[in-house]
Amino acid sequence: MSKINAEIKKVSSVLEGHMTIPNYQRPYRWTEENVRLLLEDITQSWKEGKNSYRIGSVILNNHDSQLNIVDGQQRITTILLILKSLESTIGSELRNSLQYRHSDSLNAIIRNKRFIDSWLRENIENSKSSFGKYILDYCEFVEIRVADLSEAFQMFDSQNGRGKELEAYNLLKAYHIRAMENNTFEEKVTCDITWEGAARYQVDKESSDVSNLLRQLINEQLYRTRLWSRKETAHAFDKKYIKEFKGITVNKNHPIEFPYQNRELMQYVVQNYFKSIGVSVHGIKSRFRNISPENINPFALVNQNIVNGKDFFDYTETYVEIYKRLFNSEFEEMKNFKKFVQDNCKYVGSHRDGDQYLFELYKSLIILMFDKFGEEGIEKYSKILYLLVYRLRLEKEQVRYTSVAEYPVQNEIFKIIENAKSYADLLPLEKMANKEVICKKNVGSIIRYFIQQNIKLESADEKKVNLKDYSFA
Structure with missing residues (x-):
């Protein structure tokens, strides 16, 4: 276990750090509602004269002489925007050095800066200096510095947003990245990028609602299918049941324990061998007639035993891609089936809770x-x-x-x-x-x-x- 440093710091101190946003980070996506809640919380604490207000945690990973932000980008960016609107010079160096690589981030920054300007005019107009001083000197972050990326992700799974615990499906990411102890830093980052991309993917392109394909898939089509296939009643997925997606770790430090695990060991060894020599296995039957997408593992099965680490990320990536191609109209495959779904599952009243339960059941059967x-x-x-x-x-x-x-x-x-x-x-x-x-x-x-x-x-x-x-x- 490498050293972990955790320290409560004032906002002014945290913003002095030379932080960067790594390539694998998700975009800045806080909404106006997120910003409003933070502003209201800080304002209430300021007006009540409290000696401190805890904004949340910032998890930083020391890598190549840089402090990469693993968790806290949303809060740090928002605080920087608030300070800019308050015309504070504190944080200006960090604000100018941070690079946001996603267009979504830039759009959110512009939108939220406009909102912050308006909110401050309405609520803090004559007390900007005092309010800014309170943020810098009385508001705090818990700054956590971790040298090892997998431990940084482990810390990340404890808190999110305004103290809200992460959902069950997202706890699995940290667990399986920790199991990648023999994988490279780049492989871990690639798995994280793919995971977060699926978490940002909108399930229903015809709906304006922001959605999360990864949560949808794990909570419904994977977890419940695995239970139903064993003749077990499948209620909602939560933290009590994440062991369903925890399997065996296959590496030199974790020898298999029981004979039934030999099959997973063989699959792991064979797949990695063929990948290492760049040879594909001929004669494999593709699920789709005319295509064989590279990110669909032909050996994956919904009900397979789980191998921890990268194999788990390959497993989820496979079914994210299958879900997209089966149910999203932007993909060309299976047009007749998609028309059938549109004609028969999108009827008047199909938005009701009970009808949605049936639709999820139907999709799970289709995927199996x-x-x-x-x-x-x-x-x-x-x-x-x-x-x-x-x-x-x-x-x-x-x-x-x-x-x-x-x-x-x-x-x-x-x-x-x-x-x-x-x-x-x-x-x-x-x-x-x-x-x-x-x-x-x-x-x-x-x-x-x-x-x-x-x-x-x-x-x-x-x-x-x-x-x-x-x-x-």
Whole structure:
């Protein structure tokens, strides 16, 4: 364990440091709301005459005589913008030396500087000097300096934002970077860049909401699929369950413990050998018909045993790319399937919580089917899987999270797909999909589709669901 120095410092002292923003850092993305909350917190502390206000932590990594900012870029940048608006000369040298490589950062800086100017005019106009002095001399950071990058990431997983603990999925990054003890600094940085890129990726390009593909994928399509495939009820992913994505560490310092781990050892050795000599394995079956993206590992499986370190990052990168190509319209692959999803999963009312639970279940089934049988499997079974999932929407007046979490365990749909070795093994899915549906909920687009597929429908209450309103032709 290398030395870690932690010290509480005034803002004025922290800003004297010669800090840099490393290439692997995410953009500066604080919103006006983030800035407003910080300004209000500091202002309240200042007006109450408190002797100190703790802004948060700054984690710095000593590398090549530079202090790289691992965590704290958002807060430091915002404080620098506030001080500039207050016309303080403190921090000007650091402000001029920091390089923001992302266009998103520059746009956010311009937007937030404009907001800060306006906010200060409205709230601090006649007390700028006093307010600026309070920030410099009474506001504090916990400055943590770490020589080893993996330890810097380990420190990073403790706090984020305004003291809010990081989400479960992000704790995995620090854990698996720590397992990369035999990898180079550049490999660790590359894994971090890829991870953060996925965390910034907007899941639904048609929505203006900022989203997070990595969180979506790990919390839903990976974690819950792994449990459902074992016939276990899959509730929400949180810190209690991160062990699901902790596996074995394969290197000279961590020999395997049990015979069942031999398979992971063999896969690790073979893959790394072929990578080292620059040779690909011929005859591999791609999941997509006409493409074989480099960042999709053909050996990865949703339900594979986890190998810690870089293999875990390859695993998540594979399914991030698969998710994009299956569900995002910007990619050319699987156009017919994407049209089917748009036509049948984006109906009036599909934004309701229960309907969203069903959509996540459907996507998880699609990814598992794609995992096993590729593009052809989706063409053959996407409609059958739809019938299996969306019958729940018709059978229940309210679709609750618990009922969706338990449904795949009751009928073993994931286990059937996971154990299948040919399409013949999937016949039980077709039989279940064709069963009669007793309708308690009137969702017209779903009812019409079931009728088109010749599924027998009965109404539980004709006052609520009158099937005579629909054409059976």
